[in-house]
Amino acid sequence: MGRDGWSNLHTRGGVVNPSFINVPSDDLLGTLRTIGQAVAGRGGSFEEGVQGREVFVDICPPNRQSRVRVFTTITCGAGNVRACGDDAIRFVVGRVFEDDRGKVRFQPLAKSRKMLRTAPTKLSPEERVEVFLKRLTTNLRTAYGEALKHPTCPACGSIMGLRTPKAGQSWTAFYGCCAYPDCRSTSRSTLK
């Protein structure tokens, strides 16, 4: 996936948003690979691919069923204007599994976190990239920490997903087995 065929766009209604930062795709992915390897640590692994019109990078902790998938929009073709919401980078804690037909699927285990591809306009271009990459690192480390907190189901050994209430709902967050409804095990052990 070379720099030639892919470009990042930072537009709202066709007008460039000045706070969006232009990080070349190779630099962005290169940074994620670097951070990812540092975060995954010894025994961890690192995978990447394309899902829809987004590329993703998976950072997989060693000996865990959970992983962090980082989605970033890289639009193919310079004439292709995207909404500015697509210029967010998403961090999703999830798991990869084979479905009944043997197809490999990604299942989110918690709500995603999102980071806009922006940096303060008053800084120099170099400083903007630096500030942006620092935020990227912080967000990735946070998501990675969350991935490590997902417990393994004591009943069946599957990874458990984080269920969080919507505004106005009176129940509190808990981990539920991802084999639901076959397994109805829940846990709050690793929640603060």
Ligand SMILES: [Zn+2]
């Ligand atoms: Zn279970």
